[in-house]
Amino acid sequence: MALAPSKDTATAKGAAAKGSASAKGTASVKGTASARPPSRTPSRGFWSSTIGKKTVMAVSGLIMLAYLVAHVAGNLKVFFGPEEFNGYAHWLRVMGAPVLHHEWGLWLARIVLLAAVGAHAVSAYQLSRRDIRARPTRYVHRRKGSSYATRTMRWGGIIVGLFIVWHVLDLTTGTVHPGFESGRPYQNVIDTFSTWYGNTIYIVAMLAVGLHVRHGFWSAAQTLGVGNARRERALRLLANVLALALTAGFIAVPVGVMTGVVN
């Protein structure tokens, strides 16, 4: 079940592949030259490299992670009552004033985040496709693989991505939120978390975020070359603390609404 070189091979290379096909019959392989030519020409380019794409994923992931930390801190203001929460939401719009015009600071953040989401998703898609192509045949004898957080990075990422779409339509634009009132985020939040589906979607997504951050933060450190044997424990710990704090912090809001602490 040998695999032919992938289709993006140049014509000249295709000819070379044919030429060496006859050499494949020999049983001794290790050390023999060019029984199978590489599928493409080696490139030192940043974006064409798996490490380059991983670097883009790591940096964009860290930008989103920094945003999540700020986001959860803002969310927790819900426990100080509607004035403080709505006041904070208003401040986000006048952030940077008077240097920045109304909502410019907010839009700046949105643009950076959108770019980060885009870069993260594109590199994830390209790397995933490559990874799947690199290992097309499964072992007959399956064994338990890596940790749950590691195995669910791809699907978890897709779930979180879909959640973000719903979340923006629900609490930013109000498109899918019946009775949405612009400028009254406290009431909108209570409204969303008074529905069973609102709570379910949110809590499941936040668990996915936690798992994603758990493996993602540590991986980003490895990709950016910050990780080493000495820092291993500290990085793992920091990843777990971040994941747990974010998940607990975000879930505290629907739990608060459900238990009547926030009303």
Place this chain on the structure above:
Amino acid sequence: MKLNLRVWRQKNAGAEGAMATYEVDGVSPDMSFLEMLDTLNEDLILRGEDPVAFDHDCREGICGACSLVINGDAHGPERTTTCQLHMRSFRDGDTIDVEPWRASAFPVVKDLVVDRSAFDRIIRSGGYVSVPTGSAPEAHATPVPKADADFAFEHAECIGCGACVAACPNGSAMLFTSAKVNHLNVLPQGAPERETRVLDMVAQMDAEGFGGCTLTGECATACPKGIPLPSIAAMNKEWLRARRKVK
């Protein structure tokens, strides 16, 4: 010991393969896994059947030729090479699944033999140091700090067997490449080619169709020589450094 073997049989690179079941009797617990396969092959030859093709050479755990996925684990249940795995790790009556390395960059040649020439081409692209030939320089003229020497040696242990690729769910060769890059890049002898080495070896690795690293850690768990997972982070650091230095 009596064992049930389920072995991947595939006539050649183009043929369809399948698992075939064999019964092997009279296996001693002191046999190595390869000796057990030799026993099977002798039996197959006597019966006029095609023996199972598998790679092997030194049978001392240092050459990196043997390459079997045994019960889903590269090199089987112990942290060693297949040739150094002994039948005492199994029990009488066990059913054992034996498969070749699986990765599109390592196509099956026959049965359990895969083409690992992709590794040779990665080495050729930068896994060397350029030295002037002639009289050998005085060894003490180039001091190497102890920590660097240890780091280099830890990575020099890689025998290039490909277990890391076989174990990786992405068929990634990052652990192998990082072992080779780190081994030479930390040493003064490797310094002149430090940047081009990592850039070219990573480029060749990607060109061979290996997958990317998702840091599952399967490679380091499977490695018979214990190349540690942080080696990959060390190579990433070297790569990013080289990208900044080389224009």
